[in-house]
Amino acid sequence: MDSSTRIFIDNLAEAVIDAYGITIPIDNIEDVVKKIGGEIVEKADLDDLYDGTIRKVDQSSFSIVISPFQSEGRKAFTVAHELGHLFLHMGFGVDPDLWSRQNDTIYRRFGTSEQEYQANEFAAALLMPQKEYLSELLRNKTDDGKVCISEIADYFHVSNAAAGNRGKFLGYLI
Structure with a gap:
Protein backbone atom coordinates (compact mmCIF):
# COMPACT_ATOMS: atom_id res chain seq x y z
CA MET A 1 0.00 0.00 0.00
CA MET A 128 -5.14 3.51 17.45
CA PRO A 129 -5.27 6.99 15.87
CA GLN A 130 -1.85 8.42 15.09
CA LYS A 131 -1.91 11.29 17.59
CA GLU A 132 -3.09 9.09 20.47
CA TYR A 133 -0.69 6.34 19.49
CA LEU A 134 2.29 8.70 19.63
CA SER A 135 1.13 10.02 22.99
CA GLU A 136 0.94 6.48 24.42
CA LEU A 137 4.25 5.53 22.86
CA LEU A 138 5.98 8.49 24.52
CA ARG A 139 4.22 7.77 27.82
CA ASN A 140 5.47 4.18 27.75
CA LYS A 141 9.03 4.90 26.61
CA THR A 142 11.77 4.18 29.13
CA ASP A 143 14.83 6.33 29.75
CA ASP A 144 16.92 3.97 27.63
CA GLY A 145 14.54 4.40 24.65
CA LYS A 146 12.73 1.09 24.91
CA VAL A 147 8.97 0.86 24.56
CA CYS A 148 6.65 -1.52 26.37
CA ILE A 149 4.38 -2.51 23.50
CA SER A 150 2.10 -4.54 25.79
CA GLU A 151 1.22 -1.35 27.70
CA ILE A 152 0.27 0.35 24.43
CA ALA A 153 -1.73 -2.71 23.37
CA ASP A 154 -3.55 -2.82 26.72
CA TYR A 155 -4.39 0.89 26.50
CA PHE A 156 -5.96 0.50 23.04
CA HIS A 157 -7.51 -2.94 23.80
CA VAL A 158 -5.69 -4.62 20.92
CA SER A 159 -3.13 -7.40 20.60
CA ASN A 160 0.59 -6.78 21.00
CA ALA A 161 1.00 -7.62 17.30
CA ALA A 162 -1.57 -4.99 16.27
CA ALA A 163 0.04 -2.33 18.48
CA GLY A 164 3.51 -3.19 17.21
CA ASN A 165 2.47 -3.18 13.56
CA ARG A 166 0.74 0.18 13.96
CA GLY A 167 3.92 1.65 15.42
CA LYS A 168 5.98 0.26 12.54
CA PHE A 169 3.57 1.50 9.85
CA LEU A 170 3.55 4.96 11.45
CA GLY A 171 7.36 4.93 11.39
CA TYR A 172 7.72 5.11 15.17
CA LEU A 173 9.10 1.60 15.68
CA ILE A 174 11.66 -0.46 13.82
Whole structure:
Protein backbone atom coordinates (compact mmCIF):
# COMPACT_ATOMS: atom_id res chain seq x y z
CA MET A 1 0.00 0.00 0.00
CA ASP A 2 1.44 3.37 -0.93
CA SER A 3 1.81 6.25 1.51
CA SER A 4 -0.94 8.38 -0.07
CA THR A 5 -3.46 5.55 0.42
CA ARG A 6 -2.31 5.10 4.01
CA ILE A 7 -2.71 8.85 4.66
CA PHE A 8 -6.17 8.81 3.05
CA ILE A 9 -7.23 5.90 5.26
CA ASP A 10 -5.85 7.55 8.41
CA ASN A 11 -7.71 10.76 7.55
CA LEU A 12 -10.92 8.82 6.88
CA ALA A 13 -10.66 7.02 10.23
CA GLU A 14 -10.12 10.39 11.97
CA ALA A 15 -13.18 11.80 10.16
CA VAL A 16 -15.27 8.81 11.32
CA ILE A 17 -14.02 9.28 14.90
CA ASP A 18 -14.98 12.96 14.77
CA ALA A 19 -18.31 12.50 12.96
CA TYR A 20 -19.58 9.88 15.40
CA GLY A 21 -18.00 11.29 18.55
CA ILE A 22 -15.98 8.15 19.19
CA THR A 23 -13.89 8.24 22.35
CA ILE A 24 -10.35 6.86 22.19
CA PRO A 25 -9.47 4.34 23.44
CA ILE A 26 -12.54 2.46 22.30
CA ASP A 27 -13.69 0.49 25.34
CA ASN A 28 -16.67 -1.15 23.65
CA ILE A 29 -16.61 -1.60 19.87
CA GLU A 30 -20.25 -2.72 19.89
CA ASP A 31 -21.29 0.74 21.13
CA VAL A 32 -19.41 2.28 18.19
CA VAL A 33 -21.16 0.00 15.70
CA LYS A 34 -24.57 0.86 17.19
CA LYS A 35 -23.77 4.58 17.06
CA ILE A 36 -22.93 4.26 13.36
CA GLY A 37 -26.14 2.34 12.64
CA GLY A 38 -25.15 -1.30 12.69
CA GLU A 39 -25.29 -4.41 14.78
CA ILE A 40 -22.85 -7.14 15.72
CA VAL A 41 -23.92 -10.76 15.74
CA GLU A 42 -21.72 -13.55 17.04
CA LYS A 43 -22.10 -16.76 15.09
CA ALA A 44 -20.28 -19.93 16.11
CA ASP A 45 -20.66 -21.68 12.77
CA LEU A 46 -18.79 -19.18 10.60
CA ASP A 47 -16.52 -20.78 8.04
CA ASP A 48 -13.14 -21.51 9.66
CA LEU A 49 -11.44 -19.43 6.98
CA TYR A 50 -12.56 -16.02 8.27
CA ASP A 51 -13.33 -14.20 11.53
CA GLY A 52 -16.01 -11.78 10.38
CA THR A 53 -18.27 -10.49 7.62
CA ILE A 54 -20.21 -7.33 6.90
CA ARG A 55 -23.28 -6.73 4.77
CA LYS A 56 -25.76 -3.96 4.09
CA VAL A 57 -29.14 -4.47 5.77
CA ASP A 58 -30.94 -1.43 4.38
CA GLN A 59 -30.18 2.17 3.34
CA SER A 60 -29.12 3.19 6.83
CA SER A 61 -27.91 0.03 8.54
CA PHE A 62 -25.51 -2.87 8.30
CA SER A 63 -24.72 -6.10 10.10
CA ILE A 64 -21.35 -7.46 11.17
CA VAL A 65 -21.14 -11.16 11.95
CA ILE A 66 -18.13 -12.34 13.93
CA SER A 67 -16.83 -15.58 15.30
CA PRO A 68 -17.06 -15.80 19.10
CA PHE A 69 -13.84 -17.84 19.12
CA GLN A 70 -11.54 -14.80 19.21
CA SER A 71 -9.94 -12.89 22.05
CA GLU A 72 -11.60 -9.58 22.93
CA GLY A 73 -8.76 -7.67 21.26
CA ARG A 74 -9.07 -9.76 18.11
CA LYS A 75 -12.87 -9.26 18.07
CA ALA A 76 -12.42 -5.50 18.29
CA PHE A 77 -9.90 -5.56 15.44
CA THR A 78 -12.16 -7.80 13.35
CA VAL A 79 -15.11 -5.45 13.85
CA ALA A 80 -12.96 -2.38 13.09
CA HIS A 81 -11.69 -4.20 9.98
CA GLU A 82 -15.27 -4.75 8.83
CA LEU A 83 -15.96 -1.05 9.45
CA GLY A 84 -13.05 -0.41 7.11
CA HIS A 85 -14.91 -2.29 4.39
CA LEU A 86 -18.07 -0.35 5.28
CA PHE A 87 -16.51 3.06 4.71
CA LEU A 88 -13.77 2.29 2.17
CA HIS A 89 -15.36 -0.30 -0.10
CA MET A 90 -19.10 -0.10 0.51
CA GLY A 91 -19.37 3.70 0.54
CA PHE A 92 -21.41 4.04 3.74
CA GLY A 93 -21.64 7.75 4.58
CA VAL A 94 -18.94 8.49 2.01
CA ASP A 95 -20.24 7.57 -1.46
CA PRO A 96 -24.06 7.35 -1.67
CA ASP A 97 -23.98 5.83 -5.18
CA LEU A 98 -21.62 3.04 -4.12
CA TRP A 99 -23.65 2.42 -0.94
CA SER A 100 -26.89 2.18 -2.95
CA ARG A 101 -25.33 -0.59 -5.09
CA GLN A 102 -24.42 -2.73 -2.04
CA ASN A 103 -27.33 -5.15 -2.22
CA ASP A 104 -26.00 -8.66 -1.87
CA THR A 105 -22.33 -7.89 -1.39
CA ILE A 106 -20.75 -9.50 1.66
CA TYR A 107 -17.21 -8.66 2.67
CA ARG A 108 -15.22 -11.21 4.64
CA ARG A 109 -12.06 -10.81 6.69
CA PHE A 110 -10.04 -13.23 4.61
CA GLY A 111 -7.07 -13.27 2.31
CA THR A 112 -4.39 -10.82 1.29
CA SER A 113 -6.02 -8.61 -1.33
CA GLU A 114 -5.45 -4.86 -1.46
CA GLN A 115 -8.93 -4.36 0.01
CA GLU A 116 -7.99 -6.56 2.97
CA TYR A 117 -4.82 -4.56 3.60
CA GLN A 118 -6.82 -1.34 3.38
CA ALA A 119 -9.44 -2.63 5.83
CA ASN A 120 -6.66 -3.67 8.24
CA GLU A 121 -5.11 -0.21 7.94
CA PHE A 122 -8.49 1.38 8.69
CA ALA A 123 -8.97 -0.87 11.72
CA ALA A 124 -5.57 0.12 13.11
CA ALA A 125 -6.22 3.82 12.45
CA LEU A 126 -9.66 3.66 14.06
CA LEU A 127 -8.52 1.77 17.15
CA MET A 128 -5.14 3.51 17.45
CA PRO A 129 -5.27 6.99 15.87
CA GLN A 130 -1.85 8.42 15.09
CA LYS A 131 -1.91 11.29 17.59
CA GLU A 132 -3.09 9.09 20.47
CA TYR A 133 -0.69 6.34 19.49
CA LEU A 134 2.29 8.70 19.63
CA SER A 135 1.13 10.02 22.99
CA GLU A 136 0.94 6.48 24.42
CA LEU A 137 4.25 5.53 22.86
CA LEU A 138 5.98 8.49 24.52
CA ARG A 139 4.22 7.77 27.82
CA ASN A 140 5.47 4.18 27.75
CA LYS A 141 9.03 4.90 26.61
CA THR A 142 11.77 4.18 29.13
CA ASP A 143 14.83 6.33 29.75
CA ASP A 144 16.92 3.97 27.63
CA GLY A 145 14.54 4.40 24.65
CA LYS A 146 12.73 1.09 24.91
CA VAL A 147 8.97 0.86 24.56
CA CYS A 148 6.65 -1.52 26.37
CA ILE A 149 4.38 -2.51 23.50
CA SER A 150 2.10 -4.54 25.79
CA GLU A 151 1.22 -1.35 27.70
CA ILE A 152 0.27 0.35 24.43
CA ALA A 153 -1.73 -2.71 23.37
CA ASP A 154 -3.55 -2.82 26.72
CA TYR A 155 -4.39 0.89 26.50
CA PHE A 156 -5.96 0.50 23.04
CA HIS A 157 -7.51 -2.94 23.80
CA VAL A 158 -5.69 -4.62 20.92
CA SER A 159 -3.13 -7.40 20.60
CA ASN A 160 0.59 -6.78 21.00
CA ALA A 161 1.00 -7.62 17.30
CA ALA A 162 -1.57 -4.99 16.27
CA ALA A 163 0.04 -2.33 18.48
CA GLY A 164 3.51 -3.19 17.21
CA ASN A 165 2.47 -3.18 13.56
CA ARG A 166 0.74 0.18 13.96
CA GLY A 167 3.92 1.65 15.42
CA LYS A 168 5.98 0.26 12.54
CA PHE A 169 3.57 1.50 9.85
CA LEU A 170 3.55 4.96 11.45
CA GLY A 171 7.36 4.93 11.39
CA TYR A 172 7.72 5.11 15.17
CA LEU A 173 9.10 1.60 15.68
CA ILE A 174 11.66 -0.46 13.82
